[in-house]
Amino acid sequence: MxxxxxxxxxxxxxxxxxxxxxxxxxxxxxxxxxxxxxxxxxxxxxxxxxxxxxxxxxxxxxxSQLDKRMARERVTEKNRNVLTPHHRNYILPVSYIKNPNNRPFDGFADMANKEGEPLDNVEAKYQISLKLPIYHNFKDKDQAIYMGVTLQSYWQVYNKDISSPFRETNYEPEIFWVNFLDDENVLWGDEMAFVLGISHQSNGRSQPNSRSWNRIYANFIWEYDGFVFSFKPWYRLPEDEKPADNLAKGDDNPDIHKYMGYFELSGAYRFDNDHEVGMMLRNNAGGDNRGAVQLDWSFPISGRVRGYAQYFNGYGESLIDYNAHIQRLGLGIAITDLL
Incomplete structure (x- = not known):
């Protein structure tokens, strides 16, 4: 050089x-x-x-905002010393849960020799999400195949009575194809991309707290006047019925679709150059109207250090809580944003 x-x-x-x-x-x-x-x-x-x-x-x-993210990713992909972010990366050292789901941890009360609920209302939460291009030699340079992995963990760090355990960690490896559409092929908005992928998500635990599912998904991403939206429908790959509750073989959570639904709608917008707000909506499209909403806000603090606030209300925040209603408010640090 x-x-x-x-x-x-x-x-x-x-x-x-x-x-x-x-x-x-x-x-x-x-x-x-x-x-x-x-x-x-x-x-x-x-x-x-x-x-x-x-x-x-x-x-x-x-x-556009999508162009800028793609340009930044192209630079990191050519640097072997840099990891490319996938979803948002963050850590919430402090988050408050209104009604923690104690059912999977009822045994902790006896183990800790204490009465009452074992889980604290305050815990830490963090997410690490990375991706790697595994094929990008398409004739159309706007297409590529990626391998991604997302890890989301919930840590009872302040709960000394039960030795501050990581009460839940979800792992989601996936492989997906991305196509950024040319201007003449954009169906709506100013910019558009299409994603097709397959993912496995599990919490890596043994019975009776094992949770997992496999999905084929599409993701329609578009931008309009600086607002970026994502509509992600999926199809759950069926599993065999479990012959007995405590056996590893078979479906650990056959009713997960009743709480996680069949799609996710999300959006993000960046304003004043340095503030980013986002939202996520899910619904099972059934008469019981189970769903979830998440609101996000990241803001500058100093240099690369960015503050991050997150609010979640609904079902399916984690796999262990997929059928429990959770309401959480957290504050921490955003490591990477969406836009």
Whole structure:
């Protein structure tokens, strides 16, 4: 690599940041710098620094929120020392549950030699979600196949009476194909993508608290005037009926569809350059109207450190609580956002 050329390009990026800061958002400046660096590392060696900068400025000026995320991901995918986020990554050191689901943990009361409910109302919650491109050599460069994994954990960190256990951890590996549609193929909105995948989600526990299910899903993602929406319907792959309750073989939760439903509708919007709000809605589309709503807000604190607030109300927050109504409010740190 020509380090002289790289240093000069980085200088151009810094100049671009200083000259455009007044009119461009932080995301646009970051996308411009990343584009310049990416073009230097893997672009056409015959272009001058000025041509690279003009090319990147043209690209960034027309970027939608989906474009910006895809551009950032393209940069991280080519860096073997960086992991690419999938869903939001966060940690809530403090979250309050109005009525914790104690049924799977009734035995803890005797084990801890105490009376009453074993679970605290206050616990920590965190999510780690990453993905890796496993094939992107399609003729259409807007298509790729990814492998992803999401880990979500609930930690009774303040509950010393039962030795502060991780009461539940859900694991969701998946493989999915993504296609960002060309402008002429967009059905609605300003930008659109289509995802088709298969996922397995389980809590990795033995009977009687084992929970799991497998799904084939589609995801329709579109952007309109800066608002990004996702409609994700799924089909649960059927499992054999369990011959006896405490046997590992068979379906651990045959009625999960009654609480998790058949689809998820979510959305996100970024405003004032640094604040992001989001929502998630689920419903089983039945007469009992079981569902869930989640509201999210991330906001700047200092540099890469971002605050994050989350509110959840409904069924299916975790697999162990899929059939229990949970209401939670948490506050913590967002490691990566959606947009």
């Amino acid at each position: 020509d380090f002289t050329k790289l240093s000069a390009t980085l200088l151009v990026a810094l100049c671009a940041q200083s000259t455009q800061a007044a009119s461009a958002s932080e995301d646009e400046v970051a996308a411009l710098n990343q584009c310049i660096l990416n073009q230097t590392i893997s672009g056409d060696d015959t272009r001058t620094i000025k041509e690279v900068r003009e090319y990147c400025e043209q690209q960034v000026s027309a970027l």
